[in-house]
Amino acid sequence: MKVSERLALVDKIGRELQTRFTFGERDDYLTAWGIARPENVGVNSKWVYSRAALAPQPLSKVIEIAGDLGIDAAGTESNAPANWRDTKLFRLFISHISQEKVKATRLKECLATYGISxxxxxxxxxxxxxxxxxxxxxxxxxxxxxxxxxxxFSASTWTQQEVGFAVARGVKIVSLRMGEDPTGFIGRRQALPRLQKRAEDIAKEVHELLSEDPRTKDRLASAKTSAIDDDEIPF
Known part of the structure; x- marks a missing residue:
């Protein structure tokens, strides 16, 4: 495994731990693997903390942890989708039916101003x-x-499979009600109503939700900092 791929795998594990566990659960998980608390990590971020703890570990242990978390060791940055391979921005999957691709693209454009790809x-x-x-x-x-x-949306096999994938991974899910209510596993979640809001308004609300959720706020803050440093946000 290349050095860049190892670092990408460590980063992937860090993101998964941030998404899946609370601070206490993360510590318990790492301790169970015999991984000591990293020193001089002053950032209150599960993602940064986990990367610091995992970085000095043997590659065999890193790969074993990845397998335990259901992460493909080959699923590193080099195997990311083309538009995400060279970005540090926050990665948001926008699930939609094909007939609504224009609206999905418009939302994507509005989210870019918040460091969200x-x-x-x-x-x-x-x-x-x-x-x-x-x-x-x-x-x-x-x-x-x-x-x-x-x-x-609910009648589409593809979108329902995408929802199921997101539920299984335990990532933050935002439901936007635009004519249908969420169904199935995410039916109990409170959805954002479209009402008379434009894409800019919805993007702002999505950004606020991601900024407040413990699973995403640290990653989003880091992405926005990187975007400012690297000038990744579209002009």
């Missing part, structure tokens, strides 16, 4: 790439998930 299948998959594989890569690498519940 949206994945819209009908917009981000290059013609030369296998589209099903590229969607799967995005689902494995996403930091959070938003479902655009327009009419027909």
């Amino acid at each position: 949206g994945f819209v299948a009908h917009d981000d998959i290059h013609p030369t790439l296998e589209w099903q594989d590229e969607i799967t890569r995005a689902l494995f690498h996403m930091d959070a998930f938003i479902a655009m519940h327009t009419r027909g």
